Amino acid sequence: MPLLTWLAESTDERPDAIRVDDRSLSWVELRRAATAVADDLRGARRVAVSATASLETVVGVVGGLLAGAAVVPVPPDAGPVERDHILRDSGAEVLLAPPGTPPVDGAVAPPVMPVDPARRADTRHPEPDAANPALILYTSGTTGAPKGAVLSRRAIAACLDGLADAWAWTPDDLLAHGLPLFHVHGLVLGVLGPLRLGSRLRHVGRPRPDRYAAAGGTLYFGVPTIWSRIAAEPAAARELRGARLLVSGSAALPEPVFAALAEMTGHRPVERYGMTETLITVSARADGPRRPGTVGVPLPGVRTRVVDEAGAPLPADGAAMGELQVRGDTLFDGYLNRPDADAATRTADDWFRTGDVATVGPDGWHRIVGRAATDLIKSGGYRIGAGEVEDALLTHPGVREAAVVGTPHPDLGQQIIAYVVGDGLGEAELIDFVARQLSVHKRPRQVRLVDALPRNAMGKVQKSRLTEG
């Protein structure tokens, strides 16, 4: 079965199957436009896509997948450091981008191939092997540059079919969201989901409450920051009453936001849990209860366990907390070029270590309690490694030492704060400096200039002392 089953088989020519912002294509037009891209790409193994929230990104990603290449989405606002790393590490042979995009100005500069959604072609590209990589998604660890998680076509198919079952997601749905198109949430669930399962798509550009309100969806996706902003605008929230299912993920949905949404929209949101490396593994179901503060039960084909520090399984009593480990059809194939990092994520009996701390109740319901590593920050649903931001700060000539932490924030879940030792520095200047080197969302929201960082007897920075008091 083709990965993008519905797209491959549809004969529907109605003009607005897939809409991004104010432009749309029918199913047949999207297939023919993407086929034109695939024709150009013949033979390419890895293809980067400048992943703006645009129709060009949808056509480019689909073109890459039809051609059997592994698609590497590049955040469109990635600064030179992050972009060079992704292009070099992935070995992408070409960068697909909207027409008019200038040549890449960097140390690694694959040729730019413009994507024109108005082109059409009808070549039949054979369906690639399901074991082949479909996407390489760059994701942060606690230290160093982001790692490329290799996701096979089979894993993506398994994830989407599991979600179709859990959420009763069908061609009768109209999916609406405004998520970025370079992560699992917006790209795998939010674009490849409709193309496999046949629901129409409205990508609203930016995820503003008024745009969600006007989208007329049956199914809505958002990160908790988006849901909290919608709950703060009752008029927008009330417009979602006609929907079928509201889904939250990528970070914990605060219980007051769950309650406000239930009250204003009439829908208790479905929460689901996942990671770039595992895709979505646990979820509440459309035909079952939704409980604030919990993320539901394993999806079809996924097994979970919670273990103590010695790796011994803990009881499913709703109280015992330990590391959540998962296995099943949705798991990634490993990090590109990083067997060392890869080995660290697997147990001896081949379970994936999520690094999240969880409990499981007697009824199988999972609750995510926190993360084992404080150096992984979740801000606005984005995963950000403290080490990557520290490394960027340390390249500034005035910075001598830097320590980055995440602290609770009412809108973003966590916000990035940088503690910096240096000479003649300004807060705004350092924030802009990071925003220029890396993706904009990795910038600190606050910089605190300090005389020294607290260190233990071994000289290691004690981050907990930075945030206490």
Ligand code: MCA
């Ligand atoms: C602000 N801007 C700047 C600067 N400050 N630009 C340059 N330099 C600066 N110093 C600009 C930005 O470019 C942007 O412009 C605008 O200000 C707003 O940016 P920002 O402040 O970062 O936005 P925000 O309001 O904080 O964003 C909240 C958000 C966003 C929309 C909720 O965090 C978001 O989209 N989150 C989704 C993350 C996500 O999809 N995670 C999924 C990971 P402009 O407006 O022009 O762009 S996948 C995952 O987790 C899994 C598997 C799962 O479970 O789903």
Ligand code: AMP
């Ligand atoms: P990423 O790889 O960017 O997708 O981030 C994955 C991480 O997001 C997980 O390890 C969790 O820490 C967090 N996460 C995703 N969904 C949820 C959720 N529903 N509740 C709490 N944390 C979540």
